[in-house]
Amino acid sequence: MSLDVLEDRLREHGYRVTTQRRAVFDAVSALGHGTHEEILRHAQTVDASLNLSTVYRNLEVLEEIGLVRHAHLGHGSPTYHLADHHRHLHLVCSKCKEVLEVSVDTANPLVEELKTSHGFAVDIDHFAIQGLCSKCQS
Numbered sequence: 001m002s003l004d005v006l007e008d009r010l011r012e013h014g015y016r017v018t019t020q021r022r023a024v025f026d027a028v029s030a031l032g033h034g035t036h037e038e039i040l041r042h043a044q045t046v047d048a049s050l051n052l053s054t055v056y057r058n059l060e061v062l063e064e065i066g067l068v069r070h071a072h073l074g075h076g077s078p079t080y081h082l083a084d085h086h087r088h089l090h091l092v093c094s095k096c097k098e099v100l101e102v103s104v105d106t107a108n109p110l111v112e113e114l115k116t117s118h119g120f121a122v123d124i125d126h127f128a129i130q131g132l133c134s135k136c137q138s
């Protein structure tokens, strides 16, 4: 996703294009996945006026206008990724902490079943699935 998309989308929603927003968007794009702290460290190299609370606020705006999404991998800060990155589930190994990305379609049978039986629309990629990776089981 390019910076043009960022600028168009911000203007469409009545937000100003600021150096901070650009720096935060760039950081998510460059990192692939990043927590607030990681995004701050990366974005500060471009705009030193950023701090943790401005990173929070700017990520909220980027998420509201549909450019980034977040997921919870564990107990700490959520991780952010660009919304155009193909939708994926995060599988987190509770022993070695490795994070595997698998297609969100893997969960279709469960998603369909919950919809049919309970009328529940699951936000399946919002939380990671915890377990043990193949290496840690042996």
Ligand SMILES: [Zn+2]
Pocket (backbone or CB within 6 Å): 070, 071, 072, 078, 126
């Ligand atoms: Zn959340």
Ligand SMILES: [Zn+2]
Pocket (backbone or CB within 6 Å): 033, 071, 081, 088, 090
């Ligand atoms: Zn992700």
Ligand SMILES: [Zn+2]
Pocket (backbone or CB within 6 Å): 093, 094, 095, 096, 097, 098, 132, 133, 134, 135, 136
């Ligand atoms: Zn493992």
